[in-house]
Amino acid sequence: MSDLxxxxxxxxxxxxxxxxxxLMVLFMSGLMIFNAYPFLHWGSKxxxxxxxxxxxxxGEDGDVRSYTELYGRRADTTGLFGTQNxxxxxxxxxxxxxxxxxxxxxxxxxRRWHFFFAWxxxxxxxxxxIYNRATGHVSQFILRPRDVPKLLPMALYYLRIRKTSPQEGxxxxxxxxxxxxxxxxxxxxxxxxxxxxxxxxGVAFNWLPALFGGRQSARSVHFILAFSFAFFTLGHIMMVxxxxxxxxxxxxxxxxxxxxxxxxxxxxxxxxxxxxxxPAAPAETIEAPAPRAENGGGDEKERP
Amino acid sequence: MxxxxxxxxxxxxxxxxxxxxxxxxxxGCDKLFxxxxxxxxxxxxxxxxxxxxxxxxxxxxxRRRLAQEFEEKDISRYFKPNGNPPPLENEYLxxxxxxWTNWRLDVGGMVERPTRFTLAELKELxxxxxxxxxxxxxxxxxxxxxxxxxxxxxxxxxxxxxxxxYAVFHCMDRDDxxxxxxESIDMRDARHPQTILAYEMNGAPLPVxxxxxxxxxxxxxxxxxxxxxxxxxxxxxxxxxxxxxxxGYWEDRGYEWYxxx
Numbered sequence: 232m233s234d235l236x237x238x239x240x241x242x243x244x245x246x247x248x249x250x251x252x253x254l255m256v257l258f259m260s261g262l263m264i265f266n267a268y269p270f271l272h273w274g275s276k277x278x279x280x281x282x283x284x285x286x287x288x289x290g291e292d293g294d295v296r297s298y299t300e301l302y303g304r305r306a307d308t309t310g311l312f313g314t315q316n317x318x319x320x321x322x323x324x325x326x327x328x329x330x331x332x333x334x335x336x337x338x339x340x341x342r343r344w345h346f347f348f349a350w351x352x353x354x355x356x357x358x359x360x361i362y363n364r365a366t367g368h369v370s371q372f373i374l375r376p377r378d379v380p381k382l383l384p385m386a387l388y389y390l391r392i393r394k395t396s397p398q399e400g401x402x403x404x405x406x407x408x409x410x411x412x413x414x415x416x417x418x419x420x421x422x423x424x425x426x427x428x429x430x431x432x433g434v435a436f437n438w439l440p441a442l443f444g445g446r447q448s449a450r451s452v453h454f455i456l457a458f459s460f461a462f463f464t465l466g467h468i469m470m471v472x473x474x475x476x477x478x479x480x481x482x483x484x485x486x487x488x489x490x491x492x493x494x495x496x497x498x499x500x501x502x503x504x505x506x507x508x509x510p511a512a513p514a515e516t517i518e519a520p521a522p523r524a525e526n527g528g529g530d531e532k533e534r535p
Numbered sequence: 536m537x538x539x540x541x542x543x544x545x546x547x548x549x550x551x552x553x554x555x556x557x558x559x560x561x562x563g564c565d566k567l568f569x570x571x572x573x574x575x576x577x578x579x580x581x582x583x584x585x586x587x588x589x590x591x592x593x594x595x596x597x598r599r600r601l602a603q604e605f606e607e608k609d610i611s612r613y614f615k616p617n618g619n620p621p622p623l624e625n626e627y628l629x630x631x632x633x634x635w636t637n638w639r640l641d642v643g644g645m646v647e648r649p650t651r652f653t654l655a656e657l658k659e660l661x662x663x664x665x666x667x668x669x670x671x672x673x674x675x676x677x678x679x680x681x682x683x684x685x686x687x688x689x690x691x692x693x694x695x696x697x698x699x700x701y702a703v704f705h706c707m708d709r710d711d712x713x714x715x716x717x718e719s720i721d722m723r724d725a726r727h728p729q730t731i732l733a734y735e736m737n738g739a740p741l742p743v744x745x746x747x748x749x750x751x752x753x754x755x756x757x758x759x760x761x762x763x764x765x766x767x768x769x770x771x772x773x774x775x776x777x778x779x780x781x782x783g784y785w786e787d788r789g790y791e792w793y794x795x796x
Contacts, residue, residue, distance in 0.1 A: 259568075268674035275605070275668055277675035279613045332568045338672065339789035340572055346796065347584035430670050431755050431795030435596040437603040446668060446676050 238488035240366070246359035247483055253352040254460060256344055259332040261457050262325075263341030269313075269325035271454060275445030284451070286313045288323035295321045349425065356418065371400060374407040382408060413463055417456060424453035589793040593723070602729055602754035605666040610737060611677040614669070616744035619708040619716055622764055627707060635748040640732075644703070644769030647694040654734065654748050660684045663731050671758040672790065681752050683733035687726045689768070695722075699770035703777060704751055704762035710784075718762040719774055719782040719792075720753055729754040732765065757794035759785045 239247070270282035286308070288297040297313025298305050308314075314321035315328060328334040332344050363369045381404040387393035389405065396403060402410070426432045427440045427449035443449040471479045475489075482488035571577045621627070630637045635654045643649035664682040671677075686702065702725040706716040724730055731752045734741050741747045746763025753760050760783070774780060779787035786792045 264674065267672070270675070272675075275609065275676060276611050276678045278611060279615075333572045334566065334569045337572070337789070339785075339791075342672075342791065343578075343581040343584070343789075344568075346588055347581040350584050350587055428670070429592060429796040430602070430757060431592040431596055433668075434600050434602045434755050435592065437601075440603070446670065450674060 682735035
């Protein structure tokens, strides 16, 4: 009896980890580049005093305070953003050294890391996409119109309001939404806004910076997208942890995943009634229906 | 049998990953990257992206495409004069006050006809006026109107040898250590229709803080390529013999020679 299934092929696993490394370096070196001019503007030019977002420090020696400002709303972020506590007291610096590459201030270095890993990110992503398109894997996580009505039921299932999952196939509708947005919206946009900042690219295609409302707008959108990637990654890691960290990590490293449902079916086939009491059974299957029973909310199956 | 083999592999993998994560956590991510930053091999690897970017972007661009030109209303109210302070030499200051009558532009190197221009002579040549966006490597952009001589006209006048691959701009401004600014572009950018030697900014003579009497505009690249306070242009085959050999003041300090990105 084997309950291990081969879930991720070699290419997926290799490109996944390369992508993880690339995204981390891109994010951190990007913050270094941002530190060179910690202001964001809309439009083509960066008119002084018209930034909609800024991180800045002010004050005398020994008493430097820093502020993060968004559309005129100012928050004191001394020691977090805008200043960094050092042996010499707080020094001006938009994003602190522990989250930038390199840790010391070096715009030239940050740019070199950023552009190298930008190429790696794109080529690695292309390789993943072409290979998994050929194997048919990509089509399994693309959100299709018929998945849209299932999005809300899936969210309700996650929130434990609904008992049964509307999932069909490898990916559930919310997973499809997440991966489809990252692949077909976030990734192309982050590439295009990045390229829209290049003066040479602007010469090749005048419309490219204009598409985003000008070069400074492209820079701002690029910055926002970088944080969208960061939030996606945080959500992704949270899901990995809450749905069985070891099992998920193993499947992304070796390819093999211990199929929970398969184990349940086997257990159910052997001894239907006491199966739920089996301590080896995943905890969620026992606990999930409990809150519903307390709420006493009618016929759950009828809920959309 | 197959499964036990698998067990070992994934245990090894997990142990390896945990060890790696622990190492990363212990050393501190920034310290790891700081150390990588010092490595020559890492530096050479990262540099390969510059070649890729240049090849890719230029493949897309074509030679005749122009940077976006803006309208008068788009001109920035304030244009940050970045870089070194203006030259402090008495000759420079006196000449600035006297309308640049003593200043000369020397164009030489691997050329058929080395030529010396006065500012008046440059102004007599057919000029190009353009309202363009200046993109600083720091991330900001500013828009201004520039008027000057297309570098292509100067090239036609002095006729560089076919072996000449770069135009090198020697400047009068210095950093805190007294090192002179210089820059270089290749012949493709030098011949670009919007590459001009500007002597006017926003309809007035080029201000001292923006590189008077003459500065370069290269609209295909970032601001640090656009040398200010120019006194000499040399056409050369190789950049290695000049200063620290990387083709420009900022390039000698780690920035990419190709600043089209």
